[in-house]
Amino acid sequence: MLGKAREVYVATRKKHDLLFNVYMMRPIAAAVVAILAKTKITPNQITILNLAIFVVAAVLLAALPTYEGGLVAVAVLEVSYCFDCVDGMLARFKKIASKEGHLFDFFTDELKAVLLVAFLAIRLFRTGGFGIDLQTWPSGHVGFLYAGIAGTVILASATSLTNFVRRPEVSGRASTVEAHYETVQHDKPKSIVGLVAHLVTSFLRFLNHYPSHIWIFALAGRFDVLFWIYASINLLYLARGWLGIILRFGR
DSSP states (O other), X not given: OHHHHXXXXXXXXXXXXXXXXXXXXXXXXXXXXXXXXXXXXXXXXXXXXXXXXXXXXXXXXXXXXXXXXXXXXXXXXXXXXXXXXXXXXXXXXXXXXXXXXXXXHHHHHHHHHHHHHHHHHHHHHHHOEEOTTSSEEOTTXXXXXXHHXXXXXXXXXXXXXXXXXXXXXXXXXXXXXXXHTTOSOOOOOOSHHHHHHHHHHHHHHHHHOGGGTHHHXXXXXXXXXXXXXXXXXXXXXXXXXXXXXXXXXXX
C-alpha cells in the first residue's frame, strides 16, 4: 500500500506547489488515490464530494461558534481539501485529465471561497472579534454582517476577474491540460526586482491559500484575523486586475 501511494505521489506531483501540499496534504491524498484508482469512481465525482464536505465545514463554522467548534469545522474543511487534491491527482494518475474537469474543479473552488468568507462573517457576528478599525467588536455587531456582504462581493468579483483574464481571447494563450495542472516548468526571475516580486507574490499566494494555514488561526482562536487578511488579499488582487483592465481597455 505504501509503495503504491509513493508511486501515485511521484507520478502526480506538480512542479510548483505549496509546502503544505508537498509535505502534508498530497502524501495523504496519494494514499487515497491509491485506493480509488482501483475503482470506477471518477475525479468529477470526487470534486462534487469535496464541495459537499466543504459546505458542511462552512455551516459548522457558523453553527459552532465555540473554540472547540472552530477546530471541528476546520478539521472537516481539511478533509474537503484532501479530496480537492485527490480529484486532480486521480485524473493525472489515470491519465484522464481534461480541461472540462479542471474548469469544474476551479468552479467549485470559487464557490468554496465565497462560502468561506460569508460563513466566517456569520461566525464573527456571533462571537465578536477585531473589526476593520482594529477595535474589538462585540458579538452581534452589525459591522460583521456588512463586512460579510463586502467580502462576498470581493471574492465573487475576484473569481469573475480570474475567469475573464484567463480566457484565450484575452490572454492570447490557448489553455492546455498541462497548463491547467501546472505541470510545465517555468523559468525563475533572475533580476533582483524580479526575485523580490516573485517572493512577495509567493507569500501573498500562501496567505490566500487558506487550507495551508487556517488551522493555525483556529488553534489561536483568531478567525477574525483570517477573515480580514483573506478579504484584503483578494481586494488587492481585484484592484491590481482592474488596473490592468483599465490600462488595456480604457485607452
